[in-house]
Structures are given as C-alpha cells and as structure tokens.
Amino acid sequence: xxxxxxxxxxxxxxxxxxxxxxxxxxxxxxxxxxxxxxxxxxxxxxxxxxxxxxxxxxxxxxxxxxxxxxxxxxxxxxxxxxxxxxxxxxxxxxxxxxxxxxxxxxxxxxxxxxxx
Amino acid sequence: xxxxxxxxxxxxxxxxxxxxxxxxxxxxxxxxxxxxxxxxxxxxxxxxxxxxxxxxxxxxxxxxxxxxxxxxxxxxxxxxxxxxxxxxxxxxxxxxxxxxxxxxxxxxxxxxxxxxxxxxxxxxxxxxxx
Numbered sequence: 013x014x015x016x017x018x019x020x021x022x023x024x025x026x027x028x029x030x031x032x033x034x035x036x037x038x039x040x041x042x043x044x045x046x047x048x049x050x051x052x053x054x055x056x057x058x059x060x061x062x063x064x065x066x067x068x069x070x071x072x073x074x075x076x077x078x079x080x081x082x083x084x085x086x087x088x089x090x091x092x093x094x095x096x097x098x099x100x101x102x103x104x105x106x107x108x109x110x111x112x113x114x115x116x117x118x119x120x121x122x123x124x125x126x127x128x
Numbered sequence: 129x130x131x132x133x134x135x136x137x138x139x140x141x142x143x144x145x146x147x148x149x150x151x152x153x154x155x156x157x158x159x160x161x162x163x164x165x166x167x168x169x170x171x172x173x174x175x176x177x178x179x180x181x182x183x184x185x186x187x188x189x190x191x192x193x194x195x196x197x198x199x200x201x202x203x204x205x206x207x208x209x210x211x212x213x214x215x216x217x218x219x220x221x222x223x224x225x226x227x228x229x230x231x232x233x234x235x236x237x238x239x240x241x242x243x244x245x246x247x248x249x250x251x252x253x254x255x256x257x258x
Contacts, residue, residue: 030202046174049192053176056185068188075192078173079199086203089167093136093160093210099153100136100160105202107134108209113202116242119249120198126256127184127191 024124026117031083032105033090041084044077136160136210136217150221157218164211172200178248181255194248201242 026032052071056064094102106114137153139145145153175193179186218224 030199033206050176053189056189057179059183059185062184064185065188068185072188072192075196079195082173082196082199082203085167085170086206089163089207090210092163097156099138099149100156101138103134103136103210103213105206108206108213109202110205113205113242116198116245116249117202120195123191123249123252126258127187127252 024121026114026121027105029121029124030105030117031080031087033087033108034094034102034104035087037087037091038080038084041081042077044074044081049074049078134213135220136213137221142221154218154221157214157221161211161214161218164207164214167207168204168211170203172197172204178251181251187252187255190248191252194245194252197248198245201245 049071052067052074055067056071059067090102094100136157139149139153142150142153173196175196178190178193181187181190
C-alpha cells in the first residue's frame with residue numbers, strides 16, 4: 013500500500029494534489045501498469061457489498077500514482093523549459109488555467125476527503 | 129505590440145534589453161517552444177468506462193478514473209496554454225506579425241469542455257447524499 017493512503021486527507025489541497033506548476037520533480041515515482049488496476053476494478057465490480065473496500069483503497073492508490081505520473085511529466089516539461097534560463101520565468105498553473113478548471117480541481121480534492 | 133496578461137519573460141518590457149539579452153530571450157523562447165511541441169504528442173491513459181454507483185467501492189472506483197482523466201486534462205490544457213503564451217512572447221520579442229496571431233488566446237485562458245468530468249463529480253456527490 014502506497015504512502016499516499018496514509019496522507020492526512022485534511023491536508024490535501026488542489027494545489028498539492030494536482031501538483032500545480034511549478035513544483036519539484038519526483039524522481040522516485042513507480043510506473044503503474046493497467047493490469048493491476050483492471051484486476052482490482054473487476055474484483056470491485058463483482059463484489060455485492062462493501063466487503064472489498066481494501067481493494068478499493070489499493071485501487072485508489074494505483075490511480076493516484078497514475079495521476080502523479082501524468083503531472084510529474086507535465087512538471088518535467090516546465091523544468092526543461094525554465095530551469096537555468098536567464099531571461100525566462102515559469103508561469104503558474106493559476107496563470108495558465110481557466111477559473112472553471114481551477115474550481116473543478118478544488119472540488120475533486122474536496123470530494124476525496126468526503127469519500128474517504 | 130502589446131503584451132498578454134501574463135508572460136514567460138522575466139523583464140517587464142523589452143525596452144530595457146540590450147541586443148544580446150533580446151537575442152538570448154528569443155533563443156530561450158524558441159527552445160521552450162520546441163520542448164512544448166514534443167510534449168503535446170502524448171496519448172492520454174485509457175481509463176475505461178465509468179460504472180453505476182451502488183456501493184462505496186463503485187464510488188472509489190469512479191473517483192480513481194476521475195482523477196486520472198482530470199490529470200490528463202490538466203496536462204493537455206496547461207501545455208496548450210503555455211504554448212500560446214510562448215507564441216505571444218515570441219511575437220512580442222521579434223515584432224513578428226504572424227497571420228495566426230489573432231487566433232491565439234491572449235486575454236482569456238484556454239477553455240475546454242469539462243462537462244463530462246463535472247457530471248462524474250456530481251454522480252459521486254449525489255451518491256454521498258449531497
């Protein structure tokens with residue numbers, strides 16, 4: 013089980029959950045394949061009640077690791093663009109994204125707290 | 129040429145640039161534009177279909193799909209918006225009159241259709257009784 017599961021849900025904000033740019037790169041991310049995810053999703057769909065909740069938690073860990081991989085790739089682009097540049101600076105996610113998207117990010121982060 | 133609301137250029141105005149600094153800024157913007165073009169060519173992760181929510185496991189299953197789909201949307205939207213910002217900065221630095229300039233989003237940030245993602249959020253919220 014990944015560390016993210018033990019992360020205090022009350023401390024999660026959209027900014028850190030979705031790794032708004034610019035942020036530090038994570039060089040220790042694991043690559044997540046779809047086979048484990050597909051297996052856990054099948055287990056969950058077969059279960060008739062909430063007895064498979066531990067599988068649900070493990071599935072969410074894997075999905076969040078996928079999310080972190082996508083956003084780490086995004087931050088890598090910004091790092092390549094703006095590290096060691098004398099004339100350029102990195103814009104922030106808040107500069108680049110529409111307000112509606114920023115609000116949805118907040119909503120998803122808040123939903124996690126309620127769901128768990 | 130006027131500048132967009134935000135920029136990747138450190139200096140407020142190119143008026144204070146020496147020729148060397150101006151050329152350096154143009155080179156750096158061109159480098160970034162190449163990096164961004166390569167980054168745009170990435171396929172999203174296939175998350176499969178969302179399921180009907182009848183129990184907590186279903187809600188968590190859908191939430192997992194939702195965060196991956198939204199992360200992909202964030203990646204694409206942020207890259208596209210950065211691409212447009214770099215183009216505007218390039219035009220500003222070079223005084224280039226590009227025919228595509230009018231199609232570039234300058235004041236309004238990039239907008240995308242997120243109605244499907246909002247629908248999934250609302251389905252989970254509804255199951256939670258909100």
